[in-house]
Amino acid sequence: MTMDKNYQLNDGSSTPAIGLGTIDLKGAKGVNSIVTAIEENGYRLIDTSTNYNNEGAVGEAIRRTIVPREELIINSKLPGAAHDYDQAIQLIQESLYRLGIDYFDKYLIHWPLPKQGKYVEAWQALIDAQKFGLIKTIGVSNFLTEHLEKIIDETGVTPATNQIERHPYFNNKELVEDNKRLGIMPEAWSPFGREINDVLENETIRKIAEKHDKATAQIIVRWNVQNDVLVIPRSSSPLHQKQNLDVFDFELTDEELNAIDDLDKGEPGRVEGQHPNEYEEFV
């Protein structure tokens, strides 16, 4: 059994199957958590966003770690207030200055904001920022199938990844399948339902975890790995960070995978009811 996993994206680049989420990892404690994740626990993919107000901490961790910059995959996201083409280009540059790096390995549009109606323009900005050398891999986040099809139709460029809400109470299966059909790698955000739902204590998952002598969090990460969905759990705890990567020495059966799929509650299962056609962030 291989002890890690990588995915090849549609632009030819490669990404680890598991990355580190960083919401709330900020300030000096955040920097320490991120450095520990990289150096002691082996994380290479780090997910941040202008909206998390921690690009500074991620940048500081990049400077402090002994792991070379080129081994890290730094991902950030364009906020809703910067969907205008010129603003998007400028914001990407500002974001790079905040991090103290000169290119993003991966950069996503954070939310489509369809009521504002500018996500095609924002996508064009990412396409051009990639040509300018500011970004290596371009993708989106929280895009529904109709949004994906629109940007592909209007620009001819398919995003490499789409980061979407996915955890056992909201498995977003149709959108996961649509992404795959379009050649887009789905990424699961809030895989443990943040601190909001009780998925880490769920009885079905607990029983599966006991059987494999693993933590419930590891079962959820493994469920994503076996479904070929990139996953970015967040943890400030060195032990949890380690656990969340340590999922390559066991395999869930089809029955177990199906039992986790069956925990889906549909729309009411979303952690904060953030439907991508309604949710708006204009940070």
Ligand SMILES: NC(=O)c1ccc[n+]([C@@H]2O[C@H](COP(=O)([O-])OP(=O)(O)OC[C@H]3O[C@@H](n4cnc5c(N)ncnc54)[C@H](OP(=O)(O)O)[C@@H]3O)[C@@H](O)[C@H]2O)c1
């Ligand atoms: N694109 C988007 O719109 C979007 C939206 C939300 C999130 N995200 C991304 O997705 C990442 C992950 O989502 P999230 O931060 O919302 O939450 P999450 O990863 O679902 O859950 C984080 C919580 O789980 C706990 N935890 C982590 N590993 C654990 C383990 N092995 N055992 C027990 N508890 C564990 C953490 O506590 P400890 O710190 O104590 O371990 C923390 O309280 C974010 O950080 C962000 O990068 C993106």
